Amino acid sequence: MTEPILLETATAEQLVPPMTFIVPEGFHALPVGIPDEERAAAMTEFVRGVYPGGDDALWQSAAPFYGLIAEAMAAAGLAYSAFGLFSLDSGGVAHCALSVAAYVTDHPTPDIAAQGILAILSSDATNDARWLDLPCGPSVVNITVREISLNPEVTASGERTTLHTGQIQVHVPFPSGRHTAVFTLDTAAIDYWDEFCNMVTAVLQTVSFPEATEPIENTST
Template sequence: MTEPIQLTATAATQPIPPMTFVVPAGFHALPVDSSGTERAAAMAEFVRGVYPGGDDVLWQSTAPFYELVTEAMASAGLAYSAFGIFALGTDGVAHCSLSVAAYTSDHNDPDTAAQGILAVLASDATNDARWLDLPCGPSVASITVRELTLSPEVTTNGKQTTLHTGQIQVHIPFPEGLHTAVFTLDTASIDHWDEFCNMMTAILQTVSFSVSADEPAADRQISDISV
């Protein structure tokens, strides 16, 4: 695990109270909280982390693309956005994206807020909505697997291809009200779905609304959301 990530971003016009979490090594965070010359320097570091075996030509050519992606993520209100890239030996890599955002939710009790979220998500038959009792409080997970059809124009073999993608989204009401955090993990590496489910579980174990948590992240336990 890496060092805890602390978020103090803003949802709409209201500041989000401090929240921390830890992600495993292999995640490369887009600098969504930077701007101007600061973002340019952060982007240069980002592309070197994503392509450690590259050179100046590769890094300089890919940085503008990721800068546009970062601007889009920041404009969408994401407080954290990262790509996870994990080597599979000689079989390539498995990849995913992880984002964290927060929306305004005028609740006084996180348990009541989570019950309302569960009712809404469970009403959609395409969602596998589940209640989770996290160390940081009650939350609701929504798990979906979708099938996409790619046209021959965008495939490497020129043939129509079916692609399966999976998403785990977890809504966590802040204990003091006003906001709900949303953790979203997406992946098209569906052959490694179980591993990504376990990874999301490990990340959720570390979520804390106290900057100085009393107990080590490694000691926290939650119900497994693997499918």
């Protein structure tokens, strides 16, 4: 396991309290939300980590591309975004994307927030939403699997191909009563779905709120 990741971010409405979690080795975090003057150096370090066997030509061409992705992620409100690359015994690579964001919920208790989130997600028949008790408190996990049809011009075989993608999304209400964190893992490596589910479970077991306080009353009208 790597060192705990400390997130201190803000929504458009207000500052989000700090939260920590741990991800396993194999994740490469995009430098989201860093100052402009630090972005070029950070992106260079990032692409060297993703492509350790590359050369200067590859790193210099890849850095601007991933820089644009990092800017888009920050603009979308993500506090953390990473690519997971895991070597397979067959010689290939299983890949996924992991992101963390926060949104305002102003809930009186985490339990009430989780109940509301579960009710909303369960109203969509395409969702598989379930209650999940974590060491940090109640949460809701929602799993979706989609089938995507790829046109022949974008496939290696030149034939129409069907691609299955899966998403695991977990809503974790903050104990402070103001925000809810959202952990999202997306992957097209469905053959390793069980492994990715276990990985998300392991990450969620490490979530903590360093400055957690007693739940506060909802004063919104």
